[in-house]
Amino acid sequence: MADTIILHEFVEKLKVENPSWISDVKEAHGEVTAIVPRESIVDVCWVLKTKHGFDMLADLNGADRGPEEDPRFEVVYHLFSTKHFNRLRLKVLLSEDEPNVPTVETVWKTANWHERETFDMFGVIFDGHPDLRRILLPSDFDGHALRKDYPLRGYEPYSLT
Amino acid sequence: MSVAAENIPSQFEVLDQSLESQMTLSMGPQHPSTHGVLRLELQLDGEMVIKAVPDIGYLHTGMEKLFEYKKYQQGIVITDRMDYLNPLGNNLAYVMAAEKLLDLEIPDRAQVIRVMFCELQRIASHLVWLGTHALDIGAMSVFFYCFRQREKILNLIEAASGGRMTPSYFRIGGLMIDLPAGFERRIRQFLDDFPAAMEMFETLVTGNTLFQSRTQGIGIITAEEAIDWGLTGPCLRGSGVDLDLRRDNPYSGYETYDFEVPVEPDGDVWARFRVRMREFYESFKIVVQAVERLKPGPIKADAPKIVLPDRDDMRKHMDSLIHHFLIVAEGFNIPEGEVYMPIEGSKGELGVYMKSDGGPKPNRVHVRGPSFINLSALPVMSEGEMIADVVAIIGSLDIVLGEIDR
Numbered sequence A: 001m002a003d004t005i006i007l008h009e010f011v012e013k014l015k016v017e018n019p020s021w022i023s024d025v026k027e028a029h030g031e032v033t034a035i036v037p038r039e040s041i042v043d044v045c046w047v048l049k050t051k052h053g054f055d056m057l058a059d060l061n062g063a064d065r066g067p068e069e070d071p072r073f074e075v076v077y078h079l080f081s082t083k084h085f086n087r088l089r090l091k092v093l094l095s096e097d098e099p100n101v102p103t104v105e106t107v108w109k110t111a112n113w114h115e116r117e118t119f120d121m122f123g124v125i126f127d128g129h130p131d132l133r134r135i136l137l138p139s140d141f142d143g144h145a146l147r148k149d150y151p152l153r154g155y156e157p158y159s160l161t
Numbered sequence B: 001m002s003v004a005a006e007n008i009p010s011q012f013e014v015l016d017q018s019l020e021s022q023m024t025l026s027m028g029p030q031h032p033s034t035h036g037v038l039r040l041e042l043q044l045d046g047e048m049v050i051k052a053v054p055d056i057g058y059l060h061t062g063m064e065k066l067f068e069y070k071k072y073q074q075g076i077v078i079t080d081r082m083d084y085l086n087p088l089g090n091n092l093a094y095v096m097a098a099e100k101l102l103d104l105e106i107p108d109r110a111q112v113i114r115v116m117f118c119e120l121q122r123i124a125s126h127l128v129w130l131g132t133h134a135l136d137i138g139a140m141s142v143f144f145y146c147f148r149q150r151e152k153i154l155n156l157i158e159a160a161s162g163g164r165m166t167p168s169y170f171r172i173g174g175l176m177i178d179l180p181a182g183f184e185r186r187i188r189q190f191l192d193d194f195p196a197a198m199e200m201f202e203t204l205v206t207g208n209t210l211f212q213s214r215t216q217g218i219g220i221i222t223a224e225e226a227i228d229w230g231l232t233g234p235c236l237r238g239s240g241v242d243l244d245l246r247r248d249n250p251y252s253g254y255e256t257y258d259f260e261v262p263v264e265p266d267g268d269v270w271a272r273f274r275v276r277m278r279e280f281y282e283s284f285k286i287v288v289q290a291v292e293r294l295k296p297g298p299i300k301a302d303a304p305k306i307v308l309p310d311r312d313d314m315r316k317h318m319d320s321l322i323h324h325f326l327i328v329a330e331g332f333n334i335p336e337g338e339v340y341m342p343i344e345g346s347k348g349e350l351g352v353y354m355k356s357d358g359g360p361k362p363n364r365v366h367v368r369g370p371s372f373i374n375l376s377a378l379p380v381m382s383e384g385e386m387i388a389d390v391v392a393i394i395g396s397l398d399i400v401l402g403e404i405d406r
Helices: A002-017 A038-052 A111-122 B003-007 B011-016 B063-067 B072-080 B087-102 B108-137 B141-161 B183-206 B209-215 B223-228 B269-293 B311-316 B318-330 B370-376 B378-382 B387-397 B401-405
Strands: A024-028 A031-035 A056-064 A073-080 A087-094 A100-102 A125-127 B023-027 B039-045 B048-055 B337-344 B349-356 B362-368
Touching (some): A002 A024, A024 B337, A056 B337, A073 B337, A087 A100, B039 B387, B063 B362, B087 B108, B108 B269, B108 B387, B183 B269, B370 B387
Parallel strands (some): A031 A087
Antiparallel strands (some): A073 A087, B349 B362
16 A cells, blocks of 8 residues: 555654664554554654654553463554644553553653553553553452453452442 | 621622632532533632543443453444444444454445445434533523434434444444335435524524623633644544544545535634534535435445345355354454554544454454543643533533443
8 A cells, every 4th residue: 555655654764763763563454563662662752743743642552462471561552643644553562570661641641541541451550650540440449451361250249338 | 896807808809819728629420511420520719620630430331341252243232332422433433443454345335325324423413412512501492402303313223223322233344234115215304304403503502692602712722732632523623623534534435525624723612613513514415425326236245254144145045044153153253463443433533443363352442432532631621711611611522421431
């Protein structure tokens, strides 16, 4: 597809700026995914926002590959541009022992609630987040519900009392 | 004069001084103008909002977890329950994500019917918004007129799918069933009646000076802030950003329809109101074009292992019966991969992130609900406003808690 050529150009520009920013690039179904090391995600987002027009964070979510996998967690960033209407996906891989990633709340304000939701559901910790509390589940909830090893019906019936 | 009376300041001094102690007010979750079970923690100085903290999760039903335990075709039913005012939009985003993973070609007739129903649903969703928004501000009768029109759309959806609020009409690879006999006559009747209703709404609400003074200059968010907070849909277009995914990331053949994208520059409640009012006409235009394009043809993709066969075929062909049994009993496998499918829902960008591990059930489904993101910008809009205006601002965001909490 013609669209993905433009997306690859954005990734190439990032690589020129700093080769360590992109560890892998994948393309499927007309979408380009760039795997970014955890420590450089804020820099990559900042450069994409300020220099390449990706001014909106369309979505941020987590995924669990399963307890036996390493790295276990994925944090997926869907970037969108309101100027040239392209979409780029960034991905950070995290291990179970250290599920920490710097927050991108400083780049886009909208990341605030997305990151809270991801923390709530997967237990991924966003370092530097101003208000990292549970958002959908009650504050005394035990465990992280969207992890693969969390049973569908929970560990025990939840009681409000 | 007693000593105590000397210490009481005169009337005007009390009004001019700000209160030393602020007051915290919990608004909701049962407050009718929060449109469901939203709770707002408001810090007030008199009637002015200093800080607003939305508290959500009262309607959390674990849908994203449930997707992982259901087959792909069973997930469509769950999507109906998310944004229950725009169920067909949810169906479309979900099935299109699966179709993108499968690289399925959808026949023309199915695409046209999808577009037609999505726009009808958008009108229905906006009608609920208009009715409740006006009700929040104090205009009661608009609500009844809006629901009367919405009832006609729900009847059309019921005629096609059998369900009014939970249609599950779009299926992976096409539609559940073809339109019933006489449907075109019914939809044309609705289209003939609707412009008169729109004219009534404009007279009832738009020309109302009370409504105007309650909405103009209230809850302002600038274009830069709106993009930074990830606002989409009418809320973003109300801040002067010209963005509509139907035009800018076209899907389902929207690029072949003739419609305009309404944009208002002011960024206040009134601007968001005007955008949605103008969207009624644009959606109406698209429905008219789609009805003109309805031509006989297949409504399901040519993929016997994915799309359920017709009942008639099952009685005549052995292989149709086998496919039916396998799809229902075991489901179908989707090749490994991940996609993000954004569509322009009635409230903004409705995105479905779907990740498959090659089996009959998704590995992960995430829904980017536009209401969730739009609500997160509520503190920006409401801080510094009066408490009565917060009600107007919530109404202008058009939130649905079923989608926020999922």
